[in-house]
Structure formats: structure tokens, C-alpha cells
Amino acid sequence: MTSSPPGPRKEATSEEGAQAGRHRRHGGRRGPRNRRAGRFTRHALGGPVHPARPWCRTASSCVRHPLRPSRALFIWWTPPPQRRFVLATRGHPMRVTRRGALAVGAGAVGLAGVSAIALHRDSFETTDAPAHLRGAAPMPFTQIHSLDLPTRGEGRAGVLRAAHRAIAAIDGGDISAWLALGEGALSSRVDRPRHLRKMPLFAGDVLDPALSHGDLLLHVTGSSTRTVRQAADQMLRALPQRQVRWRVDGTRPESRVEEGRGLSRNPFHFTEGHGNPATAAEITERATVRTGQGEPSWAVGGSYQVIRIIRLATDFWDRDTEEEQERITGRRRNGRWLDGTPSTERAVFATDPHGKITPLDAHVRRAAPDPRTPPPMVRRSYNYHRAADDQGLIFSCFQSDLEKGFEAVLRRLQGEAMAKYTLTTGGGYFFVPPPGEAWLSALTES
Numbered sequence: 130m131t132s133s134p135p136g137p138r139k140e141a142t143s144e145e146g147a148q149a150g151r152h153r154r155h156g157g158r159r160g161p162r163n164r165r166a167g168r169f170t171r172h173a174l175g176g177p178v179h180p181a182r183p184w185c186r187t188a189s190s191c192v193r194h195p196l197r198p199s200r201a202l203f204i205w206w207t208p209p210p211q212r213r214f215v216l217a218t219r220g221h222p223m224r225v226t227r228r229g230a231l232a233v234g235a236g237a238v239g240l241a242g243v244s245a246i247a248l249h250r251d252s253f254e255t256t257d258a259p260a261h262l263r264g265a266a267p268m269p270f271t272q273i274h275s276l277d278l279p280t281r282g283e284g285r286a287g288v289l290r291a292a293h294r295a296i297a298a299i300d301g302g303d304i305s306a307w308l309a310l311g312e313g314a315l316s317s318r319v320d321r322p323r324h325l326r327k328m329p330l331f332a333g334d335v336l337d338p339a340l341s342h343g344d345l346l347l348h349v350t351g352s353s354t355r356t357v358r359q360a361a362d363q364m365l366r367a368l369p370q371r372q373v374r375w376r377v378d379g380t381r382p383e384s385r386v387e388e389g390r391g392l393s394r395n396p397f398h399f400t401e402g403h404g405n406p407a408t409a410a411e412i413t414e415r416a417t418v419r420t421g422q423g424e425p426s427w428a429v430g431g432s433y434q435v436i437r438i439i440r441l442a443t444d445f446w447d448r449d450t451e452e453e454q455e456r457i458t459g460r461r462r463n464g465r466w467l468d469g470t471p472s473t474e475r476a477v478f479a480t481d482p483h484g485k486i487t488p489l490d491a492h493v494r495r496a497a498p499d500p501r502t503p504p505p506m507v508r509r510s511y512n513y514h515r516a517a518d519d520q521g522l523i524f525s526c527f528q529s530d531l532e533k534g535f536e537a538v539l540r541r542l543q544g545e546a547m548a549k550y551t552l553t554t555g556g557g558y559f560f561v562p563p564p565g566e567a568w569l570s571a572l573t574e575s
Contacts, residue, residue, distance in 0.1 A: 259564050260300050260307040261348070261432060261527060262412050266391025266402075267509045268305050268350035269384040272361045273436070273523070275343030275557065277372040278314060285344075286573040288370055289314065292345060293569055295367035299360040303352040306360065309434045309559035310572075313344035319572055320425035322418075324433060324531035328558040332543055333551075340438055340555025343374045348434075354380075375555065377438060379511025379523040388473045392464070396441050396512050396520055397454065397550075400464045403472050404493075404503050415534075416507045416527040418563075427571035430563030432527040435535045438513070438555035441521035446550050457546045459491030467491075475500040490546040496538050506534035524556070531558070 258264075276292075278285045292308050300306045315321045327342055347364060351357035365371060381393040383400075389407030392400050406412050416432045418424050446454065455461055464472030467487045468480075478494055481487055487494050497503050506528035514520040528534030542548075562568040 260305040263305050265386045269381040270357045271350045271379045272357050274347040274376050275374045276345040277374050278344040295364045304360045306349045309346040309561045311344045322428050322560045325560045334553045337554050340375045342557040346559045379513045403464045415505045418529045427568045432561045433531045434559045436556040437524035439522045440552045442550045459487050459493035492547045495541050495545045504538045
């Protein structure tokens, strides 16, 4: 079989040559040249090639395709106001809805950047849940501000209204934000939640006034540090009368969802979150105030939030062997119980009454002596790192009853083996009001 001779070669114009160059640089396939809203281009994938993974350009979020592991899946956002997910496989862009993008992201491994939102939502649909209980795992980055309110009544009511509007303006999408009331936010004329008071000093605490308490807590979480910072800045600009008492920034390394539970790695290198509920219904049951609990009517549907800023002696901790660390904690680093029980199941300490396998003063054994009936609270903590000698945990938990939740656990933890590695330096007690504005009318019109 003979091939026909090639025809005369056409001289390429400078514009055609430039297009051909772009064609070669972006995977050998032509595509739209502009990245305006509604038009997508592979120029977003034009970053440096990852040295270990030639198929992955670091300018975008790149993961393995969930259905075809041999192919790469790129994810990025289009510019505002459309803000859609854009997916591409080796240079094949396609426009999809946010829900569709999340469905794909949930099946992938190693999501990063904007794919953190997929991790946040991938266990159960929680669009109707309040911001502080939204998703199986919280967003991986946070910024928390505690404010002092003006002493005059009208000024306080105005700041509460402005804060509510500011939070509503930033909440949604890749941001989950909420406010929580401190003891000082409520006037003497208002029926206050039964357990809302200034956080007491517990054994071993050394509370720094500059990091403790406050009248109003503004909690912003998001998919990236930049997103959180921009949202927090917008929120604070809407509060010209603000008096920031303290602020702390946090992250959740290796944040993920397994068996319906949001997990992350704490500064002691251990996975935590296994004790949390695995369904939206269980989260609501543990964390939401219900009718009949003796709480004021405006508080029904809200949650008590506890913040504890716990400095951890990581250098001291790292001198211990991993085996000793696991006996202090009561679990393996990956969450598995010391008796070999998988992390997704409940250990039975009754078979180890003398603590030969799991020591009697191990953290998890003190916190929940019977793992089959875990404490009625939902943990959503973050790591913080201010300096080499100031890093630790932003412990955050939500419950419907402060005495049966956090305070009962803390009483059991007295004398635990881990105590010598921790020092609580700040935090406070707060109450997250229910969704809507009824609570705001009840507080500001009294």
C-alpha cells in the first residue's frame, strides 16, 4: 500500500503559530482561550508539572479520577459571580453543577484546595443544618474572634443585630460561619440558657485573660486560609463598633471523613474524631437543645459551645516512645483500640478491669468509661500554632446540656496520664442561638 505524496505545505501565519504553540503546551487539544465566567480554558492548568506526577500540574487541585484511576482529575473554581466547579481530565474541561462536582470529589483520594468542600459535605447532605453542625466534618481552616460588647444597652443590641447580619452575609458555599453568645451578651431582663456562665477555672488551668471569655464569639470556617481570612475581614468591616478581646487561627491537618465521622490529626500525631456520631440525626440529637429541657423558648434549637485553647508540650511528648504515647492515649495513632478492636467499633473495657491492655488512666478510658455510651457532645476541634513553644489544640465541642456533656467528661479526666502534657490557657462558654431571627428579637426587644 502506497501513501499519497504530501501536498504543498502552507506557511503558517504568526497568529496560527501562536495558537499551535498554545495547542502543544496544553495537552495537544484546542479549547477556549478565555477564562471568563461561562467559558473555561486549560490555561488554568498551565502551572509547573509536578516532578513525581507528570500528569498533575500544581496550579490546580489535581486528584486521581474516581472511576478511572489511570487518569487525572483537575478541579478549580470559575471566577465570581458564577463560582462553579470546573472539572477536567487531561485537558478535557466540562462545566458541572456544584452538586455534581461534590459527587465526583467524594470518590477521589487526596483532595486538596477547593476539594476540601467535598470532604466537608461527602458523608450526608446537611444543607438545612445550622452552620456549626453542617457536614460530617467541619471545614479545615478557621478563624475565631471573641468580642466585648459596649456597656450601654442600645449599643449592645445594635452590635448583636449587625453581627447577625455580618455572619449571614458570609455564610454559605465554601464558608460556614456562626455567632455564639457569651454570658455578657444577655441583659438581666432576658431569660438566659440555664448553663451559660463564665467558664470556671478547672484543675490545672492557667487562663490568660487575653485569651478567655468574651461577650460574643464569631466563628468562621472555610476551605482555605485565604477564604477564611477574606470572609473574616468582610465580617469585621461590618462591625465598626467591634472590640476584639482575643483571636485564634486553626487548621485540621489530614481532615477527612471515614465511616461517616470527621477525622483529623492532632499535634500529638494521633487521629481524633472517632468518638463523634456518624449520622446527621445523631449529631442533632447530641448537640441541639430540645423542648422540655427547661431552657427558654428562644434557645430551643441552639447549642452550647465550649472553646478550650490547650497548649500542648509537643517536645516533651515526642520524647516518649510511640508505644508509651498509645498507652497514655488509649488508642493506636490510627485510632485502633489497644485490644485490637477496629476504630469503627466500640471497645469493651469490662474485659480489662485492671487496665493491663488499656491503662485505667488512659485518656479515652477516662473520658468514656463505657464506649458503648459515648459522651453526649460533638467535637469539632482544630490545631493552632503561634510559635515553636506555643502550639496545641483549639478544643471545640457542642452539646445540648453542658453539665452532661463537656463538664461530665472533664470531671472524669481529672488525674489522667495525659494531664502533664497539656495546659489550658484560654477559651470560654458560649451559646449558639438557633437558626433564624426569633432569638434576636427576644434578646433585643426585652
